[in-house]
Amino acid sequence: xQEVTQIPAALSVPExxxxxxxxxxxxxxxxxxxxxRQDPGKGLTSLLLIQSSxxxxxxxxxxxxxxxxxxxxxxxIAASQPGDSATYLCAVRWGNNDMxxxxxxxxxxxx
Amino acid sequence: xxxxxQSPRHKVTETGTPVTLRCHQTExxxxxxxxxxxxxxxxxxxxYSYGVKDTDKGEVSDGYSVSRSKTEDFLLTLESxxxxxxxxxxxxxxxxxxxxGYxxxxxxxxxxx
Numbered sequence: 287x288q289e290v291t292q293i294p295a296a297l298s299v300p301e302x303x304x305x306x307x308x309x310x311x312x313x314x315x316x317x318x319x320x321x322x323r324q325d326p327g328k329g330l331t332s333l334l335l336i337q338s339s340x341x342x343x344x345x346x347x348x349x350x351x352x353x354x355x356x357x358x359x360x361x362x363i364a365a366s367q368p369g370d371s372a373t374y375l376c377a378v379r380w381g382n383n384d385m386x387x388x389x390x391x392x393x394x395x396x397x
Numbered sequence: 398x399x400x401x402x403q404s405p406r407h408k409v410t411e412t413g414t415p416v417t418l419r420c421h422q423t424e425x426x427x428x429x430x431x432x433x434x435x436x437x438x439x440x441x442x443x444x445y446s447y448g449v450k451d452t453d454k455g456e457v458s459d460g461y462s463v464s465r466s467k468t469e470d471f472l473l474t475l476e477s478x479x480x481x482x483x484x485x486x487x488x489x490x491x492x493x494x495x496x497x498g499y500x501x502x503x504x505x506x507x508x509x510x
Binding site: 318 | 493
């Protein structure tokens with residue numbers, strides 16, 4: 287069974303720190319991997335999409351990496367800001383109708 | 398997201414009543430999905446559609462039905478709402494090409510009393 291695991295479940299850091307969120311998945315035969323951000327009471331906002339053939343994607347202060355062979359992805363956030371506080375979800379797509387989500391990492395960035 | 402809208406945004410209904418949630422897209426994507434999000438369970442797939450009148454069950458489909466009569470609309474129906482169906486419901490769309498991710502709607506918060 288395909289599963290997605292995110293560690294840690296929660297993370298609190300002071301403003302300005304660089305941080306890494308982790309995502310692991312079973313079965314390396316993926317289509318793609320997507321990182322989302324979710325603010326309390328809101329929907330999911332797509333941050334980065336990494337194709338199966340790619341190793342990383344970057345957008346501003348965010349960098350996501352993918353290592354299919356080890357079943358891992360990391361989301362690196364540089365110079366964190368209080369506005370980065372949210373829940374970050376990792377989602378892995380194995381087929382057109384099979385995307386599984388991790389439980390998320392709740393990030394708090396303290397001023 | 399401007400390309401996908403859900404209605405209503407909030408709804409309170411009584412146990413035993415039918416409820417229909419609507420998802421509308423303007424992206425002409427083939428795939429549409431309904432998820433529910435609950436504390437401790439994360440996001441779980443209810444039903445999905447891979448074309449007009451083509452639908453299939455997800456992992457938590459009991460008590461739900463769906464219909465897709467047009468490319469742009471995907472309806473989720475709770476035939477007889479129960480308190481266990483109190484949740485936040487999200488619709489998502491995607492193309493079937495590998496370089497497409499999922500785009501989510503803003504969600505519908507449903508409370509069954």
